[in-house]
Amino acid sequence: MNHAVPKITVGTEWVIDAIGCAPLALMSEEVLRRLFEDVVRELDLTPAAPALWKVFPGEAGITGLWMLQESHLTVHTFPEHAAAAINLYCCAERRAWAWEAELIRRLGATAVSVRVLARGGRAPERAG
Amino acid sequence: MNHAVPKITVGTEWVIDAIGCAPLALMSEEVLRRLFEDVVRELDLTPAAPALWKVFPGEAGITGLWMLQESHLTVHTFPEHAAAAINLYCCAERRAWAWEAELIRRLGATAVSVRVLARGGRAPERAG
Numbered sequence: 325m326n327h328a329v330p331k332i333t334v335g336t337e338w339v340i341d342a343i344g345c346a347p348l349a350l351m352s353e354e355v356l357r358r359l360f361e362d363v364v365r366e367l368d369l370t371p372a373a374p375a376l377w378k379v380f381p382g383e384a385g386i387t388g389l390w391m392l393q394e395s396h397l398t399v400h401t402f403p404e405h406a407a408a409a410i411n412l413y414c415c416a417e418r419r420a421w422a423w424e425a426e427l428i429r430r431l432g433a434t435a436v437s438v439r440v441l442a443r444g445g446r447a448p449e450r451a452g
Numbered sequence: 453m454n455h456a457v458p459k460i461t462v463g464t465e466w467v468i469d470a471i472g473c474a475p476l477a478l479m480s481e482e483v484l485r486r487l488f489e490d491v492v493r494e495l496d497l498t499p500a501a502p503a504l505w506k507v508f509p510g511e512a513g514i515t516g517l518w519m520l521q522e523s524h525l526t527v528h529t530f531p532e533h534a535a536a537a538i539n540l541y542c543c544a545e546r547r548a549w550a551w552e553a554e555l556i557r558r559l560g561a562t563a564v565s566v567r568v569l570a571r572g573g574r575a576p577e578r579a580g
Contacts, residue, residue: 339467398524
């Protein structure tokens with residue numbers, strides 16, 4: 325019986341894709357660092373280590389990874405495609421952030437997609 | 453016309469949830485480090501920095517983040533829920549890894565869910 329199978333919940337992941345962005349914003353470590361800091365502060369998240377940043381040469385974009393007590397925040401930018409890909413995984417409950425409005429304002433995005441994934445699964449019964 | 457709107461593709465993300473795992477495996481940094489190393493070697497990925505690991509106290513699990521030239525690999529384990537949550541984001545094309553078989557073997561998972569997400573989006577036409 326399906327309703328007897330327990331649901332294992334280990335948090336929520338927001339998978340955010342912004343396109344049509346301004347390439348200069350996508351090549352600015354400062355813009356992306358400020359984005360990270362604002363997300364973490366406004367959602368009351370706690371860094372578990374310093375954020376890790378890498379600026380790839382030319383138009384190859386920037387990567388940021390931040391380990392949080394509540395899981396992680398990542399960004400990859402692709403200036404040649406005018407695109408940014410962000411993940412926020414929270415194993416503790418948090419409200420949604422205003423990704424669409426913020427990425428339009430900060431990155432000049434023309435479209436922002438936000439997918440919300442429940443992490444975990446439905447535990448099958450063990451034999452025995 | 454929909455077919456005139458270009459598709460922006462910035463890679464593929466595998467979102468993997470393993471449940472029913474052996475708590476001891478989820479508390480073993482060695483087991484998780486080996487998993488990371490094998491994924492990276494077998495998919496011919498290139499680390500862009502050393503992997504970052506954090507072992508949380510008691511049964512609070514382990515987090516690993518690895519920045520790759522091809523984006524990132526992350527893991528969070530939840531021994532109290534017998535669950536592990538893994539993300540592999542590849543902005544370059546790669547074959548699928550055998551997540552289900554490997555996590556059954558390495559973590560004792562009883563069920564593994566793999567969601568495959570295309571990153572990027574469909575670019576709206578800009579005005580002007």
